[in-house]
Amino acid sequence: MSVASSVAPASAAASAPVPVPPPELAQIPVSLLVDIGSGQVLVQRRPDVPFLPASVTKVMTAYVAFEEIGAGRLSLDRRFNERPETEKEWFAKGTNMYLTRKDWPTTRDLLHGIMTASANDASIVLGEGYAGSVPQWTAKMNDAARRLGMTGSHYNTPNGWMDDGHTYVTASDLVRLADAMITRYPSLYREFSGQKHWFWRDVAMRSHDPTVGVVPGADGIKTGYTREAGYNFLGTAERDGRRLVMVLAGSPKPKVRDNVARALLEWGFSAWQARHLFDQGQTIARAQVQDGNAQSVPLVANREVHATLPTGGHQKITLAVRYKGPLQAPIRKGDQVAELEINVAGLAPGRVPLYAGRDVAKGGALDRLIAGAIHLVS
Known part of the structure; x- marks a missing residue:
């Protein structure tokens, strides 16, 4: 399962060429x-x-x-x-x-x-x-x-x-x-x-x-x-x-x-520049959780996250959060549970690990009843 979003280019200027290494x-x-x-x-x-x-x-x-x-x-x-x-x-x-x-x-x-x-x-x-x-x-x-x-x-x-x-x-x-x-x-x-x-x-x-x-x-x-x-x-x-x-x-x-x-x-x-996307510890997305005392868990990175572009470039940036879901409770805060895929037009994608931003304990009977009801409504 994946959750996808995109970041618009900084401007409509032409993209810079891919830098040639030394x-x-x-x-x-x-x-x-x-x-x-x-x-x-x-x-x-x-x-x-x-x-x-x-x-x-x-x-x-x-x-x-x-x-x-x-x-x-x-x-x-x-x-x-x-x-x-x-x-x-x-x-x-x-x-x-x-x-x-x-x-x-x-x-x-x-x-x-x-x-x-x-x-x-x-x-x-x-x-x-x-x-x-x-x-x-x-x-x-x-x-x-x-x-x-x-x-x-x-x-x-x-x-x-x-x-x-x-x-x-x-x-x-x-x-x-x-x-x-x-x-x-x-x-x-x-x-x-x-x-x-x-x-x-x-x-x-x-x-x-x-x-x-x-x-x-x-x-x-x-x-x-x-x-x-x-x-x-x-x-x-x-x-x-x-x-x-x-x-x-x-x-x-x-x-x-x-x-x-x-x-x-x-x-x-x-030859390369960073375009800031998320601060360290900032919630990037939420992942669905099964059999937990919460229906989802925030996903955070353990570093500042950015896209890397050729200096002067303004390529379109597309993001996708990827995980095998729904995640299964229990989940501990700090567990690596997903990846953020960063796609810059014309370049190979990058991947940054994402971690659970909080604990999600195993749910009880009431939690399962609520989750079932939410599932039926959705």
């Missing part, structure tokens, strides 16, 4: 740029082809930790002690915090090590220390991927170390992951993403993020590299309420990746 983007085998306020794809190349993520894997390790922190099961102040066999295997192996059994890093220390320093040992210590083993931790990673709809991805390691291709992702899936990390855990995201330096034992560890401090509004997220994977980047920036999320994968050189990342974000903000 030419240097052709050097990157996999690329994707999405405006998450509209869900619209601004540029894409092989967005659903699996690739080796290398250290971009660590974004899912951080996300699983965010979930556990958000649920109250993991404290940022909890201390971890490295296992002897873990120290033997992972000390100074790739990028590292150089943890030893004498250290008792907190969750906060490990997350800074993972997200800023890209520490391989920190990822293992967190995963083993919390879940009991690496396989039990990666099971949590894959469960989170499944719940996020990351259908083209699989995790076999917490840190992206080479594993004969058992860990793989797609660009489309990484955008889903970044979106969830930013919108569901904003305070944790701000604390652990986009930090250029972090100190562990008075030693400065440096991020390789090519955009933070260079591109206005850039605040993360993670680079990655192995010989097999090439140079990868999951990046994002926000300006004036617009957030772009970008994936670049398989770059032959770090300089190519870094230059393209900067150019692509700047192009996304300059």
